[in-house]
Amino acid sequence: QNITQTSAISFSATPVTTAIPSATVPLDTPVVGQGDYPPEQYLCDQGKNTTYCAGVLLQDVQLAGLFPDSKPTNGTLNDTIAAFNALGSNVTVGQIETFVESNFKGEGLDLEQIPIEGFVQNPAILDNISDPIYKAWTSIVNSYWTLLIRETNESSICNGNCDSSLIPLNHTVVVPGGRYHEIYYWDSRWIIEGLLKSELYDYAWNLLQNMMDFIDAYGYIPNGGRKYYLNRSQPPMFIQMLDAYVKVTGNTTILERALPLASTEMEWWATNRTFNYTSPFTNKTVLVAHYAVNNSAPRPEGYVEDYETVTGTTPALNATGKAELYSELASGAESGWDYSSRWCKQPVLNVSDNNPALRTLNIKAIIPVDLLSLLAGDHALLADMYDLHANSTNSTSSSNSTGILPPTANSTANSTSNGGSSANATYHRQQAQAFSDAVLDLCWDPVKSWFYDFNTTSNSRSNVYTPAGAWPLWQNITPSELVNNETAALNFVSGARFLLGRYSGIPSVASLLYTGLNWDFPNSWPPHLHTTIKAFETLGRLYPNASTLSNLTIPYSQVASGQLGINETALQPQPASTIGNVSLQVQEAQGKPWPLALSIEYANRYLGAAFCSWYSTGGAIEGLLTQLPLSELNATGTYTAGQSGVMFEKFNATDTDAAGGGGEYTVQVGFGWTNGVVLWAAGEYGQYLPAPTCPMIPIIEMSNNGTSSSYSNGTTVNGTGSIVNATSGNSTSSILFAGYRIPRDDWKRAVEEQ
Numbered sequence: 001q002n003i004t005q006t007s008a009i010s011f012s013a014t015p016v017t018t019a020i021p022s023a024t025v026p027l028d029t030p031v032v033g034q035g036d037y038p039p040e041q042y043l044c045d046q047g048k049n050t051t052y053c054a055g056v057l058l059q060d061v062q063l064a065g066l067f068p069d070s071k072p073t074n075g076t077l078n079d080t081i082a083a084f085n086a087l088g089s090n091v092t093v094g095q096i097e098t099f100v101e102s103n104f105k106g107e108g109l110d111l112e113q114i115p116i117e118g119f120v121q122n123p124a125i126l127d128n129i130s131d132p133i134y135k136a137w138t139s140i141v142n143s144y145w146t147l148l149i150r151e152t153n154e155s156s157i158c159n160g161n162c163d164s165s166l167i168p169l170n171h172t173v174v175v176p177g178g179r180y181h182e183i184y185y186w187d188s189r190w191i192i193e194g195l196l197k198s199e200l201y202d203y204a205w206n207l208l209q210n211m212m213d214f215i216d217a218y219g220y221i222p223n224g225g226r227k228y229y230l231n232r233s234q235p236p237m238f239i240q241m242l243d244a245y246v247k248v249t250g251n252t253t254i255l256e257r258a259l260p261l262a263s264t265e266m267e268w269w270a271t272n273r274t275f276n277y278t279s280p281f282t283n284k285t286v287l288v289a290h291y292a293v294n295n296s297a298p299r300p301e302g303y304v305e306d307y308e309t310v311t312g313t314t315p316a317l318n319a320t321g322k323a324e325l326y327s328e329l330a331s332g333a334e335s336g337w338d339y340s341s342r343w344c345k346q347p348v349l350n351v352s353d354n355n356p357a358l359r360t361l362n363i364k365a366i367i368p369v370d371l372l373s374l375l376a377g378d379h380a381l382l383a384d385m386y387d388l389h390a391n392s393t394n395s396t397s398s399s400n401s402t403g404i405l406p407p408t409a410n411s412t413a414n415s416t417s418n419g420g421s422s423a424n425a426t427y428h429r430q431q432a433q434a435f436s437d438a439v440l441d442l443c444w445d446p447v448k449s450w451f452y453d454f455n456t457t458s459n460s461r462s463n464v465y466t467p468a469g470a471w472p473l474w475q476n477i478t479p480s481e482l483v484n485n486e487t488a489a490l491n492f493v494s495g496a497r498f499l500l501g502r503y504s505g506i507p508s509v510a511s512l513l514y515t516g517l518n519w520d521f522p523n524s525w526p527p528h529l530h531t532t533i534k535a536f537e538t539l540g541r542l543y544p545n546a547s548t549l550s551n552l553t554i555p556y557s558q559v560a561s562g563q564l565g566i567n568e569t570a571l572q573p574q575p576a577s578t579i580g581n582v583s584l585q586v587q588e589a590q591g592k593p594w595p596l597a598l599s600i601e602y603a604n605r606y607l608g609a610a611f612c613s614w615y616s617t618g619g620a621i622e623g624l625l626t627q628l629p630l631s632e633l634n635a636t637g638t639y640t641a642g643q644s645g646v647m648f649e650k651f652n653a654t655d656t657d658a659a660g661g662g663g664e665y666t667v668q669v670g671f672g673w674t675n676g677v678v679l680w681a682a683g684e685y686g687q688y689l690p691a692p693t694c695p696m697i698p699i700i701e702m703s704n705n706g707t708s709s710s711y712s713n714g715t716t717v718n719g720t721g722s723i724v725n726a727t728s729g730n731s732t733s734s735i736l737f738a739g740y741r742i743p744r745d746d747w748k749r750a751v752e753e754q
């Protein structure tokens, strides 16, 4: 892979491999499943038959098991189908391997890295970061955009003549990284947050233009930029992104194109994903939404996994049952939470096999609290932006030739002479109110003091505690109980305070159930760190004079009754072996009003996890931080030669420097939303965050009475963690630390040690 470096800071590329088809069974083995193909999926690429949509070719290739990961390869010629048909029936794995080798290009080649124009080496957020290591590291993360910004490589898709899975886009994209070589919808929400902090406004603009092109072409924004994603969306974040862009840049000219398209997207959700529901609590009919994908075949990008989930049931499912489960699986992917016990009828705790839990998927019957909150927030922001646009187009005095205005947040101006935007604003405010009412009616539990999903099968609230319950406050939906009652507000955050003390990693863990699914314990995802802090910030605005707490963390017994939905004894342990020397709270949060103190603590955990996992996978900072010696890097199990620190897509709530795991693919590195949230958290809370402490867990023999040990490269680490240069004898920094790692494969093993 060619890496274009536009920054003086040295870093190495996220390793990207192009998988070579490689059979795992004898080549003359017949491909399984022949003769039993799913129905044609009309929605895939708008009814056009492609090699990437459900059909004989896709199934035979995927079930031949040539790749360790089911993501389809990219790029092929139009006569591929003819070549495939020439194979005839009863094909073998060997025939498919040869066919793939000669007809498909490697994945990830259709988008190429490009030099960033206008890269800002030292964006203003760096001035806000007090710790020198965090400052230097944030600057490195800032430069990682050079690895993730891509544009369509026309030649790799034969200038549009290849039958490629890529949806070609007119503007640069930012990919998440790893196996994700294409744009992703909801990831882009946090990527844009980071681009704005990095002052890469043009790339944020490009991203928004791509989103608008999607709406123009399809009426909605697909899950990602591949044709096989054209039957579903992801959490509707476009309006949130647009709002963030306009507020930071003050550029309202984008609204001219964006507002009608944002309305179109909202209409798509209204037409395809909303329904009315009678509340069992108030008997009122409320407007609700769900994830619900019309699909009766395996997800092309998870073909083997879905096929095995659906065909491995006992007793076997009939055609209707199969179609229904395929639809549930696709709907889970639309939620972005693919997959979670949140969506299951039975939260099966089987960490080594996802299938039993997935066979109980019931997501279409669930009204997700985060989706409902997001739709409420989207409509509210859209109404404000209609007003803002009306004001800016009517005002000549405040407008300049480029249309750049000062940021105008939460405009409520009432305009009547703007070609109908006032009516639009009124409509969207009504919609916002309707969704907000539904959140408060169905999802808010005043006794448990938290928001939960609503399950239409049981006609009751779910009792699975998740960080999705923080989204209503993020979107400014506040129950009356939380207003003017600080005790009630503290009750709301009681679970968050407990988890802060209970686990050493990022406390906004996806759920408290350890199921082996991607969006369950112990995985903590960057979006939830951001949205949980945003909820704390809302409380900070509600309680500007909030008290300071002598103990921010609390025992389980002080958590609002039933809030966590799980007994203390059933909670997963915090393995002592993964804490090391990490202190669970930071000095800088003390004496602050509790909403701010919580935000600082959560931001600290996040930066600690992202930084320490980067460091333990080879990260180094010239002049400040020496790379760990090879013996220790190798012990982490996530180091490859030449690597200089990776950014994981998700983290482990019980371990400061470990990635999350589980799910249907191995943990990915890159990583768009991780970097975005680092830049956001460092920019917003960097002035409070102390020097990172990574776990000092010795794996090599200690010397000097156990206070120091020698690295093979001649560096020594003293008892305080300062790294000392062997030749000069000088400590390179007085605030450094050492990250000794325990040899372990993953979190599971650490828990087993308990």
Ligand SMILES: OC[C@H]1O[C@H](O[C@H]2O[C@H](CO)[C@@H](O)[C@H](O)[C@H]2O)[C@H](O)[C@@H](O)[C@@H]1O
Binding pocket: 176, 180, 184, 186, 187, 223, 224, 299, 301, 302, 333, 334, 336, 337, 338, 339, 518, 649
């Ligand atoms: O291939 C499996 C699934 O991969 C994606 O989901 C995961 O990664 C996405 C990109 O970072 C992220 O948006 C999503 O929340 C993750 O669960 C993809 O979005 C799924 O559709 C796909 O089935």
